[in-house]
Amino acid sequence: MLQLECLAVNYCSKVTGSSLKTLFQRSRRLRCLLMNGTSLVSEHVLQVEWEKAALQELDITATDLSTEALIDMLTRIPGLRFLSAGQLNGFNDSVLKAFMELGNPRNLIALDLDSSDNLTDDALHKFLSRYGHQLWGLALSGMPHITDQLWQSVLPILNNAKIVVMGTQERLGVNIHVDQLMDGIANNCPNLERLELRWDPENLRFSDKSQKAIDILRVKCLKLRCLVLSDGRYFEVVKANFERADRTTVVRTTTNCRVSNYYLLSNYKDLVFN
Template sequence: MDLSTDVWGQLATTWMKPLSVHLFLIPHLLTIDKLPDKVVLQIFSYLSHREICRLARTCRKWRMIAYDSRLWKCVSLRPEMSGLHVSSLEALLALISIRFGPSLRYIELPIELITHTVLYELGSKCPNLTHMLLDFSTAMQLHDFNELQGFPTKLRYMCICLSEVIFMEGFMRKIYSFINGLEVLHLIGTYEKISEEEEEIYEVINIHKMKSATPNLRIVNLYGINFVDDSHVEAFSSNCIQLECLAVNYCAKVTGSSLRILFQRCRKMRCLLAQQTGLLSEHVQAVEWEKTQLQELDITGTDLTSDCLTDLLTRVPALRWLSAGQQDGFNDSVLRAFADKGNARSLMALDLDRCESLSEDGLYKFLLRFGPQLRGLVLSGIPHVTDQLWTGTLPSLRQVKILVMGMSEVDQLVDCIAQNCSQLERLELRWDPETLRYSDKSQKAIDTLRVRCLRLKCLVLSDGKYYETVKANFERADRTTVVRTTTNCRVSNCYLLSCYQDLLFN
């Protein structure tokens, strides 16, 4: 009989005795060192590259596994974004040849490592590289790219983080001939760095030329670029007829004057994200929405009139994802028109955060009617909406996966969520700390939520005593990553976008 089989047999027959008595029966050979290499490799695959590099110092076997190219398919070299720090160009060139090679699929490079030599080596040594992020955001000047002779040719996804003042045209001219296979393009601006007294705005990248080099684009994200306007939207529409998703979030100069021609040219357009833009009602109403394939729309923080919102929501054939928060014009008549004259039967995600013109009665009727089909609902920041709305509508939200709600009576509503929303994956509870009410029964309600909502992977709460109580409860059940604070995490319906994975950047 095998020794280990005999040992476990003895343990099974004497399991009622104290375990300490039988520790001597466990073979000393059963250590982590005896795990098969493929098992250790699988364990390492869940670790960051920083942790993998530390573990490589443990022993010769772990060093060999740590440097397996299968662990280096996706690499970030931006330390400020939790990536690896590479001390010199020579070290990076050695990594490209020895460790990355044909296995590399995705790489992020900071400005100091973006040189013609590095890009050439990536193009020649990493033939399967399909995703690349180039971070120029901290650049004060560019390297000399006059000698650039090669560049990755199989790129499907490229993200360029722009600088405020560095002009990119010299670099872009060198790579135009290599990027005609791009399907996903992210150009990330400096929105968060803009001051109220903005000085001269520079057009640091020539979008009109870029669109000619990228005819196969499906997804374009122009996030927070202060010079982007409607002419740039029209430029993409003129050459990228395969376009399915356009995101211009935080591009304040976009007014929507090019939307009509965009949807006429790009018949496959199904997703338009225009949060915090300068959309004008007359331009939005000029679009032939009834002829479009639009399914996903974000107009959060735009200043559209009630008439425009009614016209839009009753003409779009079949919206499945709608984000219309922070809209003063979004009132009961708009919501009623959407329900009665529009096609809300396809709706699966709705965000009406801080739409204070909506009444509790109007929301109640809408959610009773369409709640059973919703997978995501964001409804917070409306002070006159009471907890009675939630207790009355939660039984209709049995399929919801994402929920953001305002509340004051925590215990009752947490228990109601647990009883009705077993499919819940992400939950955020927002409240005014001064009106928050909970009691000694909180632990019981939290227990019910934890036990019934087994798919819950993210629970976001405002920092404070109640947050500490909930966090301790989940940690005792070894679910340490679930409870988070609004300081570093917010929940939204974006996870339900059809192209969510392609829209990720940074």
């Protein structure tokens, strides 16, 4: 236990966090804790001496933690570099504000806030305006109110991004102008390696000039090895474009591929099971 640096208990429903305090007291070197889909109890989480932990990477996706527990945790952990905190009703504007003002997001390189319906685009814009330039991975998927407008406004800040996940599979009342979006990504994210657009094909608006926007993305984002789109007309257009340029394995559908910030975990290679 003393040497433990990384602990992954994703989807272990019996994990409530009752031994978290002891875990951190005994495992001073624990840097990575992945607890996606566990049954964490906020009271247990509040008892942990987060300020004494060496923790750098944390996944608390879909854990039902309260707003109080989230604020307590994010303002006391000294230097997170990786945070995955999607599908949490308790994660609202006040949590993000507290993290920004009382916590330490200065080391953060990866942020996943998937399906955080209680976060406003205004709060996200403020956070990304301050810290977006340092992010290598950003996932703001599953939120109908986060459209291409917010993305267009923050793309110039995301010039170090390697992984970006955007869009929701729910049918929207507004349309996403995907040509301008692709253009913005190509011109602002030269280091991009993985990109996923989850929007329903019916919501994607593109024109005869689409080929030019896709060409620019393909030529400017030379490190791009994975581009995931919902299966539909636009997917076919993009796939054909990349195939003509002999980049046959890049474009995939959301049916059989998902992009995640997990590639940025320091122990990612050790966490990949056969």
